[in-house]
Amino acid sequence: MTKKNIVLGFALAAACAISALPAQAKEKLNVLCAADEEWCNLMKSTFEKESGVDVSMVRKSSGEIFAHIKAEARNPKVDIWWGGTGDPHLQAAAEELTTEYKSKQIDNLLEWAQNQAKEGDYKTVGIYAGALGIGYNEELLKSKGLPAPKCWADLTDPVYKGEIQMANPNSSGTAYTALATVVQLFGEEKGFEFLAGLHANINQYTKSGSAPIKASARGETTLAITFMHDMVKQVKKGFPIKVVAPCEGTGYEVGSMSIIKGARNLENAQKFAEFALRPDIQSMAEQAKAYQVPSNSGSTVPEGAPKLTEIKLINYDFATYGSSDTRKRLLKRWDDEIKSLPR
Numbered sequence: 001m002t003k004k005n006i007v008l009g010f011a012l013a014a015a016c017a018i019s020a021l022p023a024q025a026k027e028k029l030n031v032l033c034a035a036d037e038e039w040c041n042l043m044k045s046t047f048e049k050e051s052g053v054d055v056s057m058v059r060k061s062s063g064e065i066f067a068h069i070k071a072e073a074r075n076p077k078v079d080i081w082w083g084g085t086g087d088p089h090l091q092a093a094a095e096e097l098t099t100e101y102k103s104k105q106i107d108n109l110l111e112w113a114q115n116q117a118k119e120g121d122y123k124t125v126g127i128y129a130g131a132l133g134i135g136y137n138e139e140l141l142k143s144k145g146l147p148a149p150k151c152w153a154d155l156t157d158p159v160y161k162g163e164i165q166m167a168n169p170n171s172s173g174t175a176y177t178a179l180a181t182v183v184q185l186f187g188e189e190k191g192f193e194f195l196a197g198l199h200a201n202i203n204q205y206t207k208s209g210s211a212p213i214k215a216s217a218r219g220e221t222t223l224a225i226t227f228m229h230d231m232v233k234q235v236k237k238g239f240p241i242k243v244v245a246p247c248e249g250t251g252y253e254v255g256s257m258s259i260i261k262g263a264r265n266l267e268n269a270q271k272f273a274e275f276a277l278r279p280d281i282q283s284m285a286e287q288a289k290a291y292q293v294p295s296n297s298g299s300t301v302p303e304g305a306p307k308l309t310e311i312k313l314i315n316y317d318f319a320t321y322g323s324s325d326t327r328k329r330l331l332k333r334w335d336d337e338i339k340s341l342p343r
Helices: 003-020 037-051 062-071 086-094 111-119 138-143 152-156 173-186 188-199 211-217 228-236 266-277 279-288 324-339
Strands: 028-033 054-059 080-082 125-137 164-167 202-206 223-227 241-244 252-260
Touching: 028 037, 028 062, 028 266, 037 054, 037 266, 037 279, 062 086, 062 173, 080 266, 086 111, 086 173, 086 252, 086 324, 111 125, 111 252, 125 138, 125 173, 125 211, 125 228, 125 266, 125 279, 152 188, 164 173, 164 211, 173 188, 173 223, 173 252, 173 324, 188 324, 202 211, 211 223, 211 228, 211 241, 223 228, 228 241, 252 266, 266 279
Parallel strands: 028 054, 028 080, 164 202, 164 223
Antiparallel strands: 080 252, 125 223, 125 241, 125 252
């Protein structure tokens, strides 16, 4: 064999060896999303296109996500939790399930979003806000000859028996916000009296907080307790939904985002956090028919979004009702005293 052939042989062998090497693994990010499916998908596709990161995103309700990350605490497979009511995010922060990350955009966020971050020791941050309310199908209400509700107290009227739907507060952050709202409005004892009266008129407790207003839009239930922005979404779709801000006042959510402690793809989780707080990204929400108020002061508020300044909001105590002890105690009491009641 000539020297030239030997050199050529080595070159071919090296080329074969290089071609046999595995391709560099694509960067990844695992996300649990508690917003509506359409918004989750928009965030996923936009971030993938911009960053080149391969995103695995699963949609679940806030309570389900909290249970999920708690179960995986010793070996987390999720990197970031995006969306959903702030109370379980605060509980996760208190239980050391999430990790501190102070965004470089923090000073551009509205006060309520910054307060959420401070309350959670920067293990969470506010990304949007929305007020709780009562929604009803106007056509169904009229056909049944029912009065239009104006207040929380109206919902215990026996005339609404079997006509109301809300979510289960164990799985739904929306429903936990409703539970915490009535307790703050009426006091705990009278609040649970109200919930017992309401229970008599409930036809179903759903898993998802937005499911009741979707059912109302389809004509499957007359009234729904959920966030007003979810009602606006159904109005925008052309359904005969009316939105009511209860006369006594109402609670609200600070939808939040948290990076999971022990995240395997921490750097990408931080990239996603910065991406999600940008005003241009928050302003895309309307494309997904999401009508929450965004947290970045430079974001565009979706047309038709409920005006929080025109709604009688209670001074919602996020510190107390987002705490692990209070949340566990109220949910247990709801299970023991309300869910078990006959209807």
